[in-house]
Amino acid sequence: MALRRGVGLSFFLVLSILYLQDSYNGYSPPDNYLIDCGSSIDTTVGGRVFLADNSAASKFLSTPQDELASSPSNSTGDSSLYRTARVFTGSTKYSFPITQKGRHWIRLHFSPFSYNSYNMSTANFAVSSQGFVLLNSFTATATVVKEFSLNITSSSLVVEFKPLGNSFSFLNAIEVVSVPDELIQDDAYALPSGNFQGLLRETLETVYRVNMGGPTVSPENDTLWRTWVPDVGFLVRESLTKAVSNIRAVNYVTDGPSHNIAPSTVYGTLREMDSASDPNSNFNVTWQFNVDLGFRYLIRFHFCDIVSKSLNQLYFNVYVDSSTAVSNLDLSTKTFNVLAAPYYLDLVTGLTDKTSIRVSMGPTTENVVYPNAILNGLEIMKMNNSVGSFSGDSSAVPSGSTSKSSIGSIVGSSIGGIIALVLIGVLFVCCQKRRRRLTRQGLSKSWIPISINGGTSLTLGSKYSSRTTASVASTLGYRIPFVAVQEATNNFDESWVIGIGGFGKVYRGELADGTKVAVKRGNPKSQQGLAEFQTEIEMLSQFRHRHLVSLIGYCDERNEMILVYEYMEKGTLKSHLYGSGLPNLSWKERLEICIGAARGLHYLHTGYAKAVIHRDVKSANILLNENLMAKVADFGLSKAGPELDQTHVSTAVKGSFGYLDPEYFRRQQLTEKSDVYSFGVVLFEVLCARPVIDPTLPRERVNLAEWAIKCQKNGQLEKIIDPTLAGKIRRDSLRKFSETAEKCLADYGVDRPPMGDVLWNLEYALQLQEAVPQGDQEDNSGNMIGDLFPQSNNFSNMEAGNVSAVALEVEGRPADDGNMSDVSMNQVFSQLMKSEGR
Ligand SMILES: *[C@@H]1O[C@H](CO)[C@@H](O)[C@H](O)[C@H]1NC(C)=O
Ligand SMILES: *[C@@H]1O[C@H](CO)[C@@H](O)[C@H](O)[C@H]1NC(C)=O
Ligand SMILES: *[C@@H]1O[C@H](CO)[C@@H](O)[C@H](O)[C@H]1NC(C)=O
Ligand SMILES: *[C@@H]1O[C@H](CO)[C@@H](O)[C@H](O)[C@H]1NC(C)=O
Ligand SMILES: *[C@@H]1O[C@H](CO)[C@@H](O)[C@H](O)[C@H]1NC(C)=O
Ligand SMILES: *[C@@H]1O[C@H](CO)[C@@H](O)[C@H](O)[C@H]1NC(C)=O
Numbered sequence: 001m002a003l004r005r006g007v008g009l010s011f012f013l014v015l016s017i018l019y020l021q022d023s024y025n026g027y028s029p030p031d032n033y034l035i036d037c038g039s040s041i042d043t044t045v046g047g048r049v050f051l052a053d054n055s056a057a058s059k060f061l062s063t064p065q066d067e068l069a070s071s072p073s074n075s076t077g078d079s080s081l082y083r084t085a086r087v088f089t090g091s092t093k094y095s096f097p098i099t100q101k102g103r104h105w106i107r108l109h110f111s112p113f114s115y116n117s118y119n120m121s122t123a124n125f126a127v128s129s130q131g132f133v134l135l136n137s138f139t140a141t142a143t144v145v146k147e148f149s150l151n152i153t154s155s156s157l158v159v160e161f162k163p164l165g166n167s168f169s170f171l172n173a174i175e176v177v178s179v180p181d182e183l184i185q186d187d188a189y190a191l192p193s194g195n196f197q198g199l200l201r202e203t204l205e206t207v208y209r210v211n212m213g214g215p216t217v218s219p220e221n222d223t224l225w226r227t228w229v230p231d232v233g234f235l236v237r238e239s240l241t242k243a244v245s246n247i248r249a250v251n252y253v254t255d256g257p258s259h260n261i262a263p264s265t266v267y268g269t270l271r272e273m274d275s276a277s278d279p280n281s282n283f284n285v286t287w288q289f290n291v292d293l294g295f296r297y298l299i300r301f302h303f304c305d306i307v308s309k310s311l312n313q314l315y316f317n318v319y320v321d322s323s324t325a326v327s328n329l330d331l332s333t334k335t336f337n338v339l340a341a342p343y344y345l346d347l348v349t350g351l352t353d354k355t356s357i358r359v360s361m362g363p364t365t366e367n368v369v370y371p372n373a374i375l376n377g378l379e380i381m382k383m384n385n386s387v388g389s390f391s392g393d394s395s396a397v398p399s400g401s402t403s404k405s406s407i408g409s410i411v412g413s414s415i416g417g418i419i420a421l422v423l424i425g426v427l428f429v430c431c432q433k434r435r436r437r438l439t440r441q442g443l444s445k446s447w448i449p450i451s452i453n454g455g456t457s458l459t460l461g462s463k464y465s466s467r468t469t470a471s472v473a474s475t476l477g478y479r480i481p482f483v484a485v486q487e488a489t490n491n492f493d494e495s496w497v498i499g500i501g502g503f504g505k506v507y508r509g510e511l512a513d514g515t516k517v518a519v520k521r522g523n524p525k526s527q528q529g530l531a532e533f534q535t536e537i538e539m540l541s542q543f544r545h546r547h548l549v550s551l552i553g554y555c556d557e558r559n560e561m562i563l564v565y566e567y568m569e570k571g572t573l574k575s576h577l578y579g580s581g582l583p584n585l586s587w588k589e590r591l592e593i594c595i596g597a598a599r600g601l602h603y604l605h606t607g608y609a610k611a612v613i614h615r616d617v618k619s620a621n622i623l624l625n626e627n628l629m630a631k632v633a634d635f636g637l638s639k640a641g642p643e644l645d646q647t648h649v650s651t652a653v654k655g656s657f658g659y660l661d662p663e664y665f666r667r668q669q670l671t672e673k674s675d676v677y678s679f680g681v682v683l684f685e686v687l688c689a690r691p692v693i694d695p696t697l698p699r700e701r702v703n704l705a706e707w708a709i710k711c712q713k714n715g716q717l718e719k720i721i722d723p724t725l726a727g728k729i730r731r732d733s734l735r736k737f738s739e740t741a742e743k744c745l746a747d748y749g750v751d752r753p754p755m756g757d758v759l760w761n762l763e764y765a766l767q768l769q770e771a772v773p774q775g776d777q778e779d780n781s782g783n784m785i786g787d788l789f790p791q792s793n794n795f796s797n798m799e800a801g802n803v804s805a806v807a808l809e810v811e812g813r814p815a816d817d818g819n820m821s822d823v824s825m826n827q828v829f830s831q832l833m834k835s836e837g838r
Helices: 002-006 010-018 056-060 406-434 460-464 482-488 530-542 573-577 587-606 646-657 662-667 672-688 704-713 731-744 755-770 805-811 820-829
Strands: 032-036 043-045 048-052 066-070 084-088 092-097 102-110 125-129 132-138 144-152 156-163 169-171 173-178 187-190 195-197 204-211 241-245 269-273 285-290 297-303 316-320 323-329 343-348 356-363 377-383 497-501 504-510 516-522 551-555 562-566 622-624 630-632
Touching (some): 056 092, 102 132, 102 156, 125 169, 132 144, 204 285, 297 356, 323 343, 587 630, 587 731, 587 755, 704 731
Parallel strands (some): 032 048, 187 343
Antiparallel strands (some): 032 173, 084 169, 092 156, 187 195, 241 269, 297 343, 297 377, 316 323, 316 356, 497 504, 504 516, 551 562, 622 630
């Protein structure tokens, strides 16, 4: 919700069309046969009517050599379906006319009790349908529901029950129900690698259907009347895990899984790592499921990130046994960048060579904000074996003889077992050969290349209708007609200029649909070449993140180079810290802004195959929207980076100077850690609310980074904190914050933390600020910093003392005079640099 409300962007309007809201209409199956066996009255369970089968429904029973049985007591279970049963002493068939071909579920309900001489717990029988052996040598000793799904291509479906030996068979209820086509797709990932194709033709038996971190979901709470069981019984080490529930957060998206794939009670609960106390946690959350040897299993993982506060925060690995099924899974990229949208993943195992399957989720070694891994739901479906059976002794498709001796059946089944093993071996070899390494769907880049001055211009209106299902991100970066830009900026009205830089002027504007924008119009004479302009559009379009200022469109008509960005109502972070007379930000607001900016940078560093270095991190490049949400700007256009706030345009070089990584000077080598350094300077700037270079101050104080580190080391940081924060920062929060800033300013890049750690620590500092113990009020100064504020930290009253030569030199030079220093500075701060991935 916040995503939609937060930003007045047409992009998000497009996204919001994707939301299904809660307008879900239930599925009504074309074929829907529900029979309460042995009952003389219809039975309603969870809103569905099971027909009594000694009346209307008896027409489905083709060979009624059976007895009605009814339980002498209510002891056989909670469901009224289970009070009656039908006992078959001979081979029996149920036949159902099929009105719509396709996948159907057969659900068989068994709940044994004793009736006359029939002790149903001892019944031994086989069930087959459409040539598949669903159950063989089956005995139900407790209430059990067996669910199979078959693609029915004929006009009737026959389910046959055959007693084995001298035994009999029984049944309490049967369902034959159409399955919506969306439920099973033809292809899946294959383990250990490659793709599996042909699921549409497979017959499946549901062996596990589990709601991770949540309660049992009963049929009435599932649009397809499925039962989901809790996961606790399958967890290997429950104590390492935590269950989370936030059902209302689930966002069904039209192109994503629907309620039929799994209900919100499944997507809205999950199990995650319980690592809150330790940022270095590294362990797997593992579940174990018993399975039969020699079968392939379809494993469906259900994910929905209801724990992250924003996109691209959660990366984790998915393992099945010792194979990595997916590494570095980032759900945001799978859900059209909608948070908490459901996503599922199908995976087909090889033939099982063990009697259990272990499913694990674990944190990744890279890209970690919080080490975490989640799973919302899991379904494990057995696939029929090569002879069309779900039972190990597969040859024994019962012949209908009720007098087969038990010895005969043992011999028969062991011979059958050998044949099956041979067949399995052959099949296994074939499958291995057939497997190809295919590039996995969804990992490919979804960016549609832009051709400059080629192709047709899109009108603004078309962005609302041109959405392709491939990816929302791919449709961004729209070409905007020049007339629309003219209109938006009141024909480049000089009074609408909000910034000037080497690249050209920045105007505020408003598009025809009311979207407020910032328009950067490239000066045709600027050094910024066409190719660079193109690269920047491409980069900006790829890096979509709520904490990066978004590109709305561009215009390249008439040799113009115009970029249109979302408008950031509240301007730069810098203007809210000092020099503008804007109201002071609270400590919490400052922390949240720093956290937002850190997220944006973390995404730049890790959100893409190659790390991207911003190269010009500073408070003037952190912009705030109307809700004070921070977004990092100018990461694609840093050449002579024009500021969006007019007041600091001419001080770009000076400003950036105070942020520059000293190691860059020494080694001429830029890494992500250079951004971390600059960000550390921003952190102190936020804490102290003073310019990073202030030549009017005594020499030792001119450079904020140096001065703050010195104070921090002497334990005197409190002296230089923004006086308006006096008494409002909790001591723990300040300590965490300043330690983090200090680490960012380490001399050597290797000693600085990655952006993910910085982010984590800032969030921790926010928690420490907000964690008010019971009965402890916000203004309890005992825990607060501020009693010791000296009068002397009013910097504006300081007299200019000995100013460092460097600072003077920088101060004395306008930003855009074309001398050599400017050129080198421009180079330092200019092009967006992609460093090779690690
Ligand atoms: C079984 O339960 C039903 C209602 O749930 C009740 O009417 C009936 O008397 C019970 N039968 C026995 C034998 O307890
Ligand atoms: C059933 O199988 C046929 C091929 O045998 C396939 O074309 C069809 O799409 C399948 N239907 C469903 C619902 O799986
Ligand atoms: C039915 O058979 C099961 C398993 O052999 C046995 O445990 C149970 O006691 C029997 N019940 C009756 C009523 O005989
Ligand atoms: C299932 O549905 C019933 C009402 O239909 C509701 O009271 C119950 O809370 C639901 N359970 C879950 C787990 O949502
Ligand atoms: C998680 O499980 C996988 C597969 O068994 C294993 O390779 C990996 O090392 C495990 N990770 C941890 C942190 O134990
Ligand atoms: C399941 O049975 C069908 C039809 O007999 C067969 O084509 C398919 O290969 C079988 N599946 C497996 C995994 O062997």
